[in-house]
Amino acid sequence: MNILFRSIDTEAHQLIAKEMNTKGSSCITNFLTPEQLISLQEHIRSNAEKHNGQYFAHHGGDAIESSLLGVLGAAPEFRKMLESIYQAGFGNTAYSDEILKVLRCVQGNSGRRESNCFHYDASLVTVLLPIEIPQNGDDRGDLIIFPNLRRVRSNVLINVLEKALLQNALSRKLITAAIGRHLLKPEKLQLVPGNLYLFWGYRTLHANEPCDAASRRATAIFHYGDPHAGSLATRLILKLNQRRARRATALTQPTA
Numbered sequence: 001m002n003i004l005f006r007s008i009d010t011e012a013h014q015l016i017a018k019e020m021n022t023k024g025s026s027c028i029t030n031f032l033t034p035e036q037l038i039s040l041q042e043h044i045r046s047n048a049e050k051h052n053g054q055y056f057a058h059h060g061g062d063a064i065e066s067s068l069l070g071v072l073g074a075a076p077e078f079r080k081m082l083e084s085i086y087q088a089g090f091g092n093t094a095y096s097d098e099i100l101k102v103l104r105c106v107q108g109n110s111g112r113r114e115s116n117c118f119h120y121d122a123s124l125v126t127v128l129l130p131i132e133i134p135q136n137g138d139d140r141g142d143l144i145i146f147p148n149l150r151r152v153r154s155n156v157l158i159n160v161l162e163k164a165l166l167q168n169a170l171s172r173k174l175i176t177a178a179i180g181r182h183l184l185k186p187e188k189l190q191l192v193p194g195n196l197y198l199f200w201g202y203r204t205l206h207a208n209e210p211c212d213a214a215s216r217r218a219t220a221i222f223h224y225g226d227p228h229a230g231s232l233a234t235r236l237i238l239k240l241n242q243r244r245a246r247r248a249t250a251l252t253q254p255t256a
């Protein structure tokens with residue numbers, strides 16, 4: 001299989017960042033070749049079976065690195081693209097050039113619990129690669145975004161406070177209800193597998209809509225550039241999030 005990814009030139013990086021500012025997101029269509037997409041879909045299928053058709057998320061680790069996602073994360077052109085987009089958005093280079101990779105699969109009843117979980121990412125640049133998305137019906141698991149609601153905070157504690165106020169069960173219920181009543185009107189992205197979607201995850205409140213329990217919604221997410229990297233609060237939040245993800249996944253872990 002060809003493991004060369006579509007190369008995006010430097011001028012396009014600027015255009016992508018501009019679109020993320022003005023439109024709230026940018027989409028690179030057909031980022032993957034059909035065979036690259038098929039390889040990832042097969043990878044998902046074998047992983048999903050191990051989790052008995054229930055929700056799982058991997059934060060880094062072998063399940064990601066052993067797939068094409070590991071190759072993509074290591075590709076110099078891809079890394080360069082994230083670096084220049086971060087720079088276009090924030091002014092200086094990121095504290096660390098590490099990419100946090102997540103492989104997420106919403107399926108079964110436990111998938112509902114993980115939907116409408118509105119949040120801001122810790123990273124400024126969020127790149128979403130849909131692998132498998134239900135294309136029919138009402139519950140396709142669209143990505144819901146409130147683009148660029150806030151700027152990068154100069155103080156990490158303000159960031160923590162804002163996240164605490166918004167990222168809890170009550171706020172999430174209220175936001176979901178307000179969207180249902182058309183009081184809030186977010187953008188909805190109907191994701192297409194193989195396209196690449198980019199947005200300012202730190203600045204954009206976002207979540208996925210629920211998807212039909214019988215369908216599978218698998219996405220890979222690349223997080224790049226934490227504007228508060230290195231601070232104690234940031235390290236703590238990251239640890240808590242990873243523990244929560246491990247717990248949600250452990251519930252559906254094969255027992256053998």
Ligand SMILES: O=C(O)CCC(=O)C(=O)O
Nearest residue numbers: 102104121143208219221
């Ligand atoms: O799976 C998705 O569509 C979004 C996931 C997400 O926002 C995240 O992992 O930070």
Ligand SMILES: [Fe+2]
Nearest residue numbers: 120121201206
């Ligand atoms: Fe996110």
